[in-house]
Amino acid sequence: MHDATHAWTAPIVLLLVLAVPQIVFGLLAGARRVVGAPGPDDNGRAASARPARGAGGVTG
Numbered sequence: 001m002h003d004a005t006h007a008w009t010a011p012i013v014l015l016l017v018l019a020v021p022q023i024v025f026g027l028l029a030g031a032r033r034v035v036g037a038p039g040p041d042d043n044g045r046a047a048s049a050r051p052a053r054g055a056g057g058v059t060g
Contacts, residue, residue, distance in 0.1 A: 001014065
């Protein structure tokens with residue numbers, strides 16, 4: 001690109017235009033998140049932490 005424009009302005013602007021979305025999406029992808037976060041009626045336990053009914057375990 002420098003050979004075509006004989007300047008560094010266009011290549012650096014293109015670099016920034018392409019880098020900004022990558023940074024934004026990278027930060028979003030690396031954010032701490034929990035899949036299946038407990039709701040207000042879950043008594044603080046995640047849904048995956050509850051055993052399913054009749055899924056092994058002790059029955060009484």
